[in-house]
Amino acid sequence: MRGMMLVARRELAAYFNSYWGWVVIAVILLIDGLLFNAWAMGDQPKYSSKVIEDFFFFSFGCTVIASLPITMRLFAEEKQTGTMVLLDSAPLSRWQLVGGKYLSALLVMALLVLSTLYMPALVFINGKVSYGHIFAGYLGLMLVASATTGIGTLGSAVSRNQIVAFIISALLVLFFVLSWLLAKVADPPLKDILSYLSFFDRHFRGFMEGKINTESVVYFLSVAFVALLCSSRYLAARRWR
Amino acid sequence: MSSSTLSYLAGMLALFVGQRILDGIDEWQTAATVLGALLLLAGAVLRFRSLRGAEDPGLRLGHRVALLLLLTGAVAVVLYVGTTERFMSSLSLDDQGEERWLGSMRSLWPVVWLLGTIPLLVVDYGLRSSPVVIPKARVRETLAHGLVAAMGLCLVFPLNYVSSKRNERWDLAYFKTPVPGTATHALVEALEEPVTVRIFMPPSSEVAQELRHYFAPLEGPKLSVEILDQAANPTLAKALAVRDNGTVAITQGDISVLLDAAVPKPEGEGDGAAESDDRPKPVTRRYRVNADFEKAKRSLKKIDAEVGKMLNNQGLAYRAIGRDDDALESFEQAHALRRRVLGPDHPDVAKPLANIATILRARGEYEDAAEYVAKALAIRQRAHGEDSVEAAFMHASLGLIRLEQGRPEPARQRLTTAILAIEQALGAEDVALLGPLLSLAESERQLGRLDDATSHVERAWALVDALKLGKAEQAQVHQRWAAVRWDRGDTVGAWTEAELAQQAYEDLPDLERDAHSDAIARLHAWQQSHPEP
Numbered sequence: 014m015r016g017m018m019l020v021a022r023r024e025l026a027a028y029f030n031s032y033w034g035w036v037v038i039a040v041i042l043l044i045d046g047l048l049f050n051a052w053a054m055g056d057q058p059k060y061s062s063k064v065i066e067d068f069f070f071f072s073f074g075c076t077v078i079a080s081l082p083i084t085m086r087l088f089a090e091e092k093q094t095g096t097m098v099l100l101d102s103a104p105l106s107r108w109q110l111v112g113g114k115y116l117s118a119l120l121v122m123a124l125l126v127l128s129t130l131y132m133p134a135l136v137f138i139n140g141k142v143s144y145g146h147i148f149a150g151y152l153g154l155m156l157v158a159s160a161t162t163g164i165g166t167l168g169s170a171v172s173r174n175q176i177v178a179f180i181i182s183a184l185l186v187l188f189f190v191l192s193w194l195l196a197k198v199a200d201p202p203l204k205d206i207l208s209y210l211s212f213f214d215r216h217f218r219g220f221m222e223g224k225i226n227t228e229s230v231v232y233f234l235s236v237a238f239v240a241l242l243c244s245s246r247y248l249a250a251r252r253w254r
Numbered sequence: 255m256s257s258s259t260l261s262y263l264a265g266m267l268a269l270f271v272g273q274r275i276l277d278g279i280d281e282w283q284t285a286a287t288v289l290g291a292l293l294l295l296a297g298a299v300l301r302f303r304s305l306r307g308a309e310d311p312g313l314r315l316g317h318r319v320a321l322l323l324l325l326t327g328a329v330a331v332v333l334y335v336g337t338t339e340r341f342m343s344s345l346s347l348d349d350q351g352e353e354r355w356l357g358s359m360r361s362l363w364p365v366v367w368l369l370g371t372i373p374l375l376v377v378d379y380g381l382r383s384s385p386v387v388i389p390k391a392r393v394r395e396t397l398a399h400g401l402v403a404a405m406g407l408c409l410v411f412p413l414n415y416v417s418s419k420r421n422e423r424w425d426l427a428y429f430k431t432p433v434p435g436t437a438t439h440a441l442v443e444a445l446e447e448p449v450t451v452r453i454f455m456p457p458s459s460e461v462a463q464e465l466r467h468y469f470a471p472l473e474g475p476k477l478s479v480e481i482l483d484q485a486a487n488p489t490l491a492k493a494l495a496v497r498d499n500g501t502v503a504i505t506q507g508d509i510s511v512l513l514d515a516a517v518p519k520p521e522g523e524g525d526g527a528a529e530s531d532d533r534p535k536p537v538t539r540r541y542r543v544n545a546d547f548e549k550a551k552r553s554l555k556k557i558d559a560e561v562g563k564m565l566n567n568q569g570l571a572y573r574a575i576g577r578d579d580d581a582l583e584s585f586e587q588a589h590a591l592r593r594r595v596l597g598p599d600h601p602d603v604a605k606p607l608a609n610i611a612t613i614l615r616a617r618g619e620y621e622d623a624a625e626y627v628a629k630a631l632a633i634r635q636r637a638h639g640e641d642s643v644e645a646a647f648m649h650a651s652l653g654l655i656r657l658e659q660g661r662p663e664p665a666r667q668r669l670t671t672a673i674l675a676i677e678q679a680l681g682a683e684d685v686a687l688l689g690p691l692l693s694l695a696e697s698e699r700q701l702g703r704l705d706d707a708t709s710h711v712e713r714a715w716a717l718v719d720a721l722k723l724g725k726a727e728q729a730q731v732h733q734r735w736a737a738v739r740w741d742r743g744d745t746v747g748a749w750t751e752a753e754l755a756q757q758a759y760e761d762l763p764d765l766e767r768d769a770h771s772d773a774i775a776r777l778h779a780w781q782q783s784h785p786e787p
Contacts, residue, residue: 062428142428143426145424203275204456215463223428227422230417238406246399249399
């Protein structure tokens with residue numbers, strides 16, 4: 014655990030000592046804020062709960078997109094700059110290494126997600142919103158962030174440079190987000206599997222509407238777990254090359 | 255990837271396609287299955303050849319491990335065969351045994367398959383990256399990595415399966431999604447025979463998930479729920495007359511008789527077997543909900559109205575068999591549901607009110623009955639107009655209640671209003687006039703206006719004659735004639751009419767005679783209280 018925290022602290026410092034982490038957070042918050050003003054609030058009267066639903070709808074997209082630039086550098090940058098060998102020779106297990114890097118990226122994502130809290134808070138001024146709805150939505154966003162950060166970590170682990178890591182992660186995330194579309198054209202039993210894999214349609218929609226489903230919690234955590242497992246195994250196997 | 259592993263994966267793909275996608279197309283399924291088995295065999299042979307050709311001890315160990323893993327994958331296929339229908343029928347297990355066997359095999363084969371395939375891919379990758387020499391330690395380590403990854407996946411799949419089957423949901427939204435109420439729970443508990451709710455929806459449908467969450471608290475020994483894709487279950491869909499996705503079929507009873515009938519018979523075998531099948535047929539009600547969320551919302555609102563109609567009909571059925579308490583409960587439920595769904599001023603809200611009044615009148619609770627009819631009258635007057643025929647029927651009901659209360663004057667006023675409105679709306683020769691005319695004749699008789707009473711009865715008889723109405727209506731007119739003639743002093747004529755009424759009632763079929771038991775009882779009472787001349 015100590016080794017993992019050490020790596021996480023080092024990575025967090027790397028995010029916030031450079032412009033990169035701040036730029037990503039600022040751009041995503043700007044997009045989120047514009048969408049909230051233009052889309053969620055809109056110019057038509059609507060229920061506060063609908064405004065919150067719309068807010069979580071595009072926040073889902075922003076969270077998914079934000080996870081890609083935040084995670085792409087985790088391992089790919091080390092390989093590009095030649096510092097991976099230092100990590101390989103460090104007295105750290107692969108789990109500690111992967112876990113530490115993942116944790117740092119997840120903390121950045123958490124900061125990003127929680128920075129949007131002022132938007133639902135604005136809805137309280139003129140409307141009635143359930144605290145539970147907001148809690149469920151943010152829990153959903155954090156779970157999505159944990160899954161996409163896991164996928165991004167895997168993408169970065171298997172790539173030699175950051176652009177390739179970004180593309181691989183984006184393709185994987187795109188598959189999970191759009192698998193409901195594939196489910197529509199596929200035949201059973203593939204249809205059932207693709208439908209279950211869908212990040213938004215099957216799993217996030219409930220959180221967006223203020224409902225917490227245990228199956229979705231388990232699913233997002235499973236995706237993160239499998240991605241991290243594959244990352245650690247890949248990095249361990251890579252040491253032989 | 256080595257040719258052996260490629261062959262193994264292609265074989266698995268062919269088996270998957272054969273078993274899951276080409277299911278039902280016998281020739282293609284067999285071809286794909288045979289091809290898959292051959293490719294698996296080819297994979298094993300290729301790996302064995304690599305093993306024989308390898309000189310480095312590490313490579314030999316690697317190929318040996320890879321061959322073992324490939325065979326583990328093949329064992330998974332054998333375990334899968336254990337879940338097929340053909341194999342199951344050869345085991346001749348009872349229902350419980352079959353369930354246990356299938357449960358074990360269905361959980362076991364994917365685990366064995368993953369434990370064979372994932373490490374195989376990893377070991378194969380290791381062997382390909384060191385084709386000449388490989389340390390034994392590396393082979394062992396790659397195997398360990400593969401096994402850890404496979405075990406991780408093995409943990410994830412059942413975990414997700416169980417969590418999707420045993421999903422818990424907390425609705426924290428401001429506008430909560432409806433859940434079954436206590437009445438619905440009580441209804442399910444009171445079922446004498448279990449029902450199965452089959453939701454035919456594509457699995458990606460949001461509606462399917464919403465319906466699943468709605469029915470989840472009701473699931474138990476009395477109600478089970480299945481979510482099915484119509485395209486994947488054509489025989490079952492055909493048996494339940496479900497043509498496409500977006501339908502909910504609620505079935506009570508064993509559907510095997512329907513499934514047998516839905517399976518196409520081989521040539522030369524007619525469908526006589528199905529026709530002569532004396533097994534009890536299940537009862538199925540289908541609701542077209544639609545797979546699209548917004549359309550489904552609109553459809554479900556219509557279902558509420560339909561349930562209201564069914565409750566009202568259930569009340570009428572209870573009333574017909576004399577279970578007035580149950581009938582009253584059904585009418586009250588129908589009224590509450592319609593009032594909630596359609597609003598308090600909707601004309602359909604008046605129907606159960608009028609039916610409740612009928613039961614209360616039969617019990618002699620005239621004031622309560624009159625109150626219900628007055629409510630129904632007000633609704634109908636607002637919805638259809640003061641002089642509408644719908645309002646006229648309520649005036650007639652009120653008239654009848656007043657008549658039975660022994661208040662002929664207010665009864666006469668109500669009945670006259672009703673008759674005028676019905677004449678205006680439906681014409682002077684309509685069957686709807688018969689009841690009010692006979693009641694009006696009775697009011698006039700009780701008021702001593704025998705000429706008016708006579709003219710109303712004569713008009714009623716003319717109506718029966720013109721419209722060629724049945725024995726029940728003839729009996730009612732004879733019965734009224736008897737009373738009027740007696741009051742006029744024509745005792746012989748009165749008794750003749752009473753006997754004609756009795757004869758007409760006796761000519762009725764049993765069921766219809768039961769429906770007129772009150773009138774028959776009144777006739778017998780009249781005959782006993784009026785001495786035969």
